[in-house]
Amino acid sequence: MTVVRNEEGAIMVYNPLTEAMTFRCELCPGESFGRIHDLKRHQTSKHQEMTWPCDFCHRPFVRRDALLRHYTVKAARDDGLHPASHEVDKLLAARARAKMLY
Structure with missing residues (x-):
């Protein structure tokens, strides 16, 4: 597995066996998402203080x-x-x- 950060700071994990890219939440170790949009929605829902x-x-x-x-x-x-x-x-x-x- 290859772990890198994109220009927005998101953690991207590439699995060469499945050729799949996932995006991980820094604050929730077990949470990963197939699309960056889903990660951003998660971060807004779970970690944003403004209501x-x-x-x-x-x-x-x-x-x-x-x-x-x-x-x-x-x-x-x-x-x-x-x-x-x-x-x-x-x-x-x-x-x-x-x-x-x-």
Whole structure:
């Protein structure tokens, strides 16, 4: 096996027997991924301190896309705390705020 770092600092492991390249997380020794995108998503989800709180229930999300999905799911369920899907203005405003924070 050959272990190298790419220009972004990711640990890349090449296995000549399978001719497969994997990417390892520095902070989680047992975690490896087949694509750099998956490693980056893991690092964002597990190791990033910044959170995205819901404007309505204040539940924190580590990834912005998870917060945006939360708004969509809660709007469809009409739980009384989050704006329902017919309250388009409130939903659009919350989604716009989440997108501007990035």
